[in-house]
Amino acid sequence: MMTTYSFLTVLLWSSMFHAIHMMPSQKRTNKHSHSERITLSENEGKTLHRTKRGWMWNQFFLLEEYTGPDTQYVGKLHTDQDKGDGNLKYILTGDGAGSLFIIDENTGDIHAAKKLDREEKSLYVLRAKAIDRKTGRQVEPESEFIIKIHDINDNEPKFTKDMYTASIPEMSGVGTSVIQVTATDADDANYGNSAKVVYSILQGQPYFSVDPETGIIKTALPDMSRENREQYQVVIQAKDMGGQMGGLSGTTTVNITLTDVNDNPPRFPQSTYQFSSPESAPPGTPLGRIKANDPDVGENAETEYSISNGDGSDMFDIVTDKDTQEGIITVKKHLDFENKMLYTLRVEATNTHLDPRFLQLGPFKDMAVVKISVEDIDEPPVFSRPWYLIDVDEDAKEGSIIGQVVAQDPDITKNAIKYSVDRHTDLDRIFNIYSENGSLFISKPLDREETPWHNITVIATEINNPKQSSQIPVFIRILDINDHAPEFDKYYETFVCENAKAGQLIQTVSAIDKDDPPRGHKFFFELVPEFAVHPNFSIVDNKDNTAGIMTRRNGYSRSKMSTYLLPIIIFDNDYPIQSSTGTLTIRVCACDSRGNMQSCSAEALLLPAGLSTGALVAILLCVIILLVLVVLFMALKRQRKKEPLIISKDDVRDNIVTYNDEGGGEEDTQAFDIGTLRNPEAREESKMRRDVIPETIFQIRRTAPLWENIDVQDFIHRRLKENDLDPAAPPYDSLATYAYEGNDSIANSLSSLESLTTEGNQDYDYLSDWGPRFKKLADMYGGEDSDRD
Numbered sequence: 001m002m003t004t005y006s007f008l009t010v011l012l013w014s015s016m017f018h019a020i021h022m023m024p025s026q027k028r029t030n031k032h033s034h035s036e037r038i039t040l041s042e043n044e045g046k047t048l049h050r051t052k053r054g055w056m057w058n059q060f061f062l063l064e065e066y067t068g069p070d071t072q073y074v075g076k077l078h079t080d081q082d083k084g085d086g087n088l089k090y091i092l093t094g095d096g097a098g099s100l101f102i103i104d105e106n107t108g109d110i111h112a113a114k115k116l117d118r119e120e121k122s123l124y125v126l127r128a129k130a131i132d133r134k135t136g137r138q139v140e141p142e143s144e145f146i147i148k149i150h151d152i153n154d155n156e157p158k159f160t161k162d163m164y165t166a167s168i169p170e171m172s173g174v175g176t177s178v179i180q181v182t183a184t185d186a187d188d189a190n191y192g193n194s195a196k197v198v199y200s201i202l203q204g205q206p207y208f209s210v211d212p213e214t215g216i217i218k219t220a221l222p223d224m225s226r227e228n229r230e231q232y233q234v235v236i237q238a239k240d241m242g243g244q245m246g247g248l249s250g251t252t253t254v255n256i257t258l259t260d261v262n263d264n265p266p267r268f269p270q271s272t273y274q275f276s277s278p279e280s281a282p283p284g285t286p287l288g289r290i291k292a293n294d295p296d297v298g299e300n301a302e303t304e305y306s307i308s309n310g311d312g313s314d315m316f317d318i319v320t321d322k323d324t325q326e327g328i329i330t331v332k333k334h335l336d337f338e339n340k341m342l343y344t345l346r347v348e349a350t351n352t353h354l355d356p357r358f359l360q361l362g363p364f365k366d367m368a369v370v371k372i373s374v375e376d377i378d379e380p381p382v383f384s385r386p387w388y389l390i391d392v393d394e395d396a397k398e399g400s401i402i403g404q405v406v407a408q409d410p411d412i413t414k415n416a417i418k419y420s421v422d423r424h425t426d427l428d429r430i431f432n433i434y435s436e437n438g439s440l441f442i443s444k445p446l447d448r449e450e451t452p453w454h455n456i457t458v459i460a461t462e463i464n465n466p467k468q469s470s471q472i473p474v475f476i477r478i479l480d481i482n483d484h485a486p487e488f489d490k491y492y493e494t495f496v497c498e499n500a501k502a503g504q505l506i507q508t509v510s511a512i513d514k515d516d517p518p519r520g521h522k523f524f525f526e527l528v529p530e531f532a533v534h535p536n537f538s539i540v541d542n543k544d545n546t547a548g549i550m551t552r553r554n555g556y557s558r559s560k561m562s563t564y565l566l567p568i569i570i571f572d573n574d575y576p577i578q579s580s581t582g583t584l585t586i587r588v589c590a591c592d593s594r595g596n597m598q599s600c601s602a603e604a605l606l607l608p609a610g611l612s613t614g615a616l617v618a619i620l621l622c623v624i625i626l627l628v629l630v631v632l633f634m635a636l637k638r639q640r641k642k643e644p645l646i647i648s649k650d651d652v653r654d655n656i657v658t659y660n661d662e663g664g665g666e667e668d669t670q671a672f673d674i675g676t677l678r679n680p681e682a683r684e685e686s687k688m689r690r691d692v693i694p695e696t697i698f699q700i701r702r703t704a705p706l707w708e709n710i711d712v713q714d715f716i717h718r719r720l721k722e723n724d725l726d727p728a729a730p731p732y733d734s735l736a737t738y739a740y741e742g743n744d745s746i747a748n749s750l751s752s753l754e755s756l757t758t759e760g761n762q763d764y765d766y767l768s769d770w771g772p773r774f775k776k777l778a779d780m781y782g783g784e785d786s787d788r789d
Contacts, residue, residue, distance in 0.1 A: 073109070082108075088133065089105045092126060108128075118149040127145075129142040157240050157250045161181075164253070170263070178219065181199070193241045198213070200212060202236070217236070235251055265364040267294070268366050271368055272369045276375055282334070287329045302351065303320065316330065338412055345370040346367060350364065388473070388474045394480055394481045396442055453478070454478070458471065484578060485572070486521075488510075494584055496564075497556070497588075499591060500556060500591075523570055525541045531566070537566055563585060567583045569581050767781060
């Protein structure tokens with residue numbers, strides 16, 4: 001069977017408008033000069049022949065923005081297979097098919113259903129085909145063609161901005177570029193002059209001009225001054241069609257500002273200024289303001305003021321207020337009406353930022369005369385110095401004069417002056433002053449270590465006018481004297497290893513001194529005379545305010561002596577030499593081979609080397625049982641009822657009332673001999689322990705001056721410390737009791753034992769006034785019934 005495919009012929013018939021505006025179409029022909037024959041062998045022995053023929057299509061134009069009453073005709077589709085019997089159906093697909101472009105499926109006529117805009121879409125690609133209505137088969141292969149929208153001038157030029165802002169310095173030359181404006185046209189630039197834009201100026205002449213092709217705005221007049229006019233509004237038009245008649249146009253506004261340049265010098269509005277100042281005005285006091293006007297703005301108007309010459313150039317100064325560009329005249333030195341009453345100044349105002357292009361317009365400065373008169377006032381006293389510094393020794397006697405302040409009245413009258421100390425600066429009243437001559441003297445003792453400096457204020461007042469007064473600071477430096485002894489700078493915890501070698505350093509000590517000698521501190525260390533040759537330790541003065549404690553023998557035993565006391569005397573080198581004695585406590589400790597301390601507790605020696613687990617459990621149980629017994633004992637003791645002191649008033653037997661009275665204090669000489677406590681030599685000598693072999697123990701022999709005038713409470717604490725550190729104490733628990741009642745009470749003794757020595761009956765009614773705690777005593781002794789009982 002042989003099947004032949006015919007070509008689909010596309011006929012595009014243009015309307016009248018198309019004939020008028022259509023450009024000559026470009027034809028592209030693709031022709032094949034030979035035929036290709038394809039033969040297929042089938043079972044039936046039939047051969048299939050297909051002939052490939054050439055075909056041609058054209059590019060057509062269609063007017064945009066068509067406004068006719070009917071739809072715009074585009075063209076017609078037709079195939080030689082169409083017999084005119086309506087058996088074929090034409091179908092159009094592609095860009096806008098069915099919406100913008102519609103086809104008559106019977107005749108193949110194509111129309112534009114809507115008004116087209118080239119600026120939205122300038123090219124449409126469509127595909128057409130014809131199918132058999134009965135079989136639904138395609139009788140022609142699909143063919144593609146292009147419809148190009150033809151442009152018309154329907155868009156006016158538009159500027160990129162609705163409003164432009166630009167600036168240019170004043171006094172610019174003609175032709176100086178200001179800004180460039182740009183307008184665009186949406187029409188086709190490749191077709192006609194619809195998109196060719198030309199610029200022109202509608203408003204802003206004769207000051208500015210515009211380049212018709214580039215849109216660059218330039219100055220048109222020379223030497224435009226900002227001071228005369230600062231703002232300009234220029235209107236620029238952009239017209240298409242090359243600016244010809246009938247072209248569309250658009251406009252924009254350009255706001256141009258002239259910026260300032262320094263083309264004007266400063267000028268004083270008047271040539272002479274008058275000011276006055278009281279003679280009491282302190283330096284820095286403003287007297288007045290002057291201003292040189294400058295029509296420029298910003299930094300071009302910045303003005304610097306200075307005093308060029310005049311008889312008051314050293315007495316007054318002028319500074320520039322950067323905010324207002326004014327010159328502020330101030331007092332530079334103290335004025336004196338009695339010395340000079342009138343000053344004349346010449347003030348100069350100069351621009352600080354000069355423009356070399358306009359120097360020929362200068363000079364950019366101006367001059368004015370300023371006259372200042374001094375007013376006389378009653379002035380307060382004036383001291384001879386702004387402040388005083390006085391050195392005084394720490395041991396100065398009360399009433400000693402340490403210095404003098406001097407003040408006088410600067411006025412012509414020379415009024416008399418009296419002096420006083422501001423007590424707010426000397427609350428302790430350590431210093432005083434003679435009101436007639438200003439001599440300062442000491443009222444109380446001085447202590448440099450407590451207060452090394454005293455800052456007081458002295459007031460000078462006119463006797464005739466007390467309102468006129470002035471103050472002056474006086475700095476009093478207390479010079480040190482050597483009245484404090486050096487002492488250890490801290491508490492030292494010193495230990496020596498049991499395996500220590502002779503000559504080994506075990507501690508380095510240093511000292512401090514509250515005094516402050518001018519040549520610096522220098523301390524010396526040595527043992528007390530009684531321990532000058534110590535068998536166990538020695539001291540080496542390092543000559544740098546430190547000393548080293550050295551061992552003198554090999555090996556120490558905690559079991560024989562666990563603690564050593566080493567008294568050290570510390571001297572200073574100032575006059576008079578001061579010294580103190582400090583005791584260094586040295587513990588004997590177990591150490592490893594490197595000398596690191598492991599244990600210093602003497603009880604550690606009593607623990608067995610090894611205990612079994614059962615032994616440890618038994619010890620723990622015993623401790624727990626003991627604690628339980630103690631808790632039960634305390635609980636029973638608390639539950640026990642207290643028996644009354646006196647069972648019955650009718651009981652005529654002797655009753656002993658216990659008050660736990662410890663005596664009447666130090667004044668109660670019959671209760672206890674307090675002298676025994678004050679005399680440490682009266683205590684019993686320490687007994688040697690009998691259960692260990694004692695080493696040679698050097699007991700510290702204390703001389704009477706060491707304990708002289710010592711407080712009893714301090715003595716008891718020392719005795720307690722000695723018993724705690726006593727190596728000869730028995731291994732079992734012992735009790736050493738010391739009691740110190742303190743000073744006597746203002747209520748005297750409450751003991752009834754002294755009442756036997758009193759003649760007559762005593763009045764105990766005052767016990768009722770002592771509160772509920774003394775109610776029992778008040779009931780026992782306070783009433784007459786009790787006395788009769």
